Amino acid sequence: MTELATHTEVAATLHPIAVTVNGQDRAAAVEPRMLLVHFIRESLGLTGTHIGCDTSGCGACTVLVNDVPMKSCAMFAVQANGAEITTVEGLERGGQLHPIQQAFSEEHGLQCGFCTPGMMLTSIALLAENPSPSNEDVRWALSGQICRCTGYQNIVKAVQRAGELMKEGS
Numbered sequence: 001m002t003e004l005a006t007h008t009e010v011a012a013t014l015h016p017i018a019v020t021v022n023g024q025d026r027a028a029a030v031e032p033r034m035l036l037v038h039f040i041r042e043s044l045g046l047t048g049t050h051i052g053c054d055t056s057g058c059g060a061c062t063v064l065v066n067d068v069p070m071k072s073c074a075m076f077a078v079q080a081n082g083a084e085i086t087t088v089e090g091l092e093r094g095g096q097l098h099p100i101q102q103a104f105s106e107e108h109g110l111q112c113g114f115c116t117p118g119m120m121l122t123s124i125a126l127l128a129e130n131p132s133p134s135n136e137d138v139r140w141a142l143s144g145q146i147c148r149c150t151g152y153q154n155i156v157k158a159v160q161r162a163g164e165l166m167k168e169g170s
């Protein structure tokens with residue numbers, strides 16, 4: 001067997017993974033090269049996680065992995081084994097919008113919406129650490145998220161409004 005054949009054989013080996021996605025246990029066998037974003041979109045059918053660049057630049061693919069925002073195009077699915085993953089589909093509960101969704105709606109924090117899932121999930125992590133972020137805090141936290149439409153003003157307002165809604169609800 002040639003060295004090339006050995007590498008091909010290794011690449012084709014499937015690895016079992018088990019993750020919790022939006023509160024549901026999911027198990028699958030994946031190629032080691034499969035990106036987390038492709039696992040989420042293609043294997044799980046959760047297409048609210050977007051692909052804007054595939055090179056870790058835009059943030060459209062951001063999900064929460066154990067409550068930490070991660071660009072899922074920059075991570076292999078096997079690296080998420082055992083993790084709790086939250087995608088945008090997991091935010092609404094029983095017909096009730098999550099406060100971050102409510103706030104983006106109230107403050108018109110989106111236009112085309114392509115960047116919005118990543119914006120919201122990253123904002124949730126920010127608000128968990130800092131419930132009353134300043135304008136600069138929000139802009140710093142969202143500096144890895146690119147929006148081509150809004151000019152960011154209303155996104156910042158939406159994140160701050162979400163912090164208020166969360167305090168009112170707690």
Ligand code: FES
Pocket residue numbers: 050051052053054055056057058059060061062071072073074
């Ligand atoms: S698709 Fe992942 S950062 Fe752009």
Ligand code: FES
Pocket residue numbers: 109110111112113114115116146147148149150
């Ligand atoms: S709303 Fe269109 S990219 Fe942000």
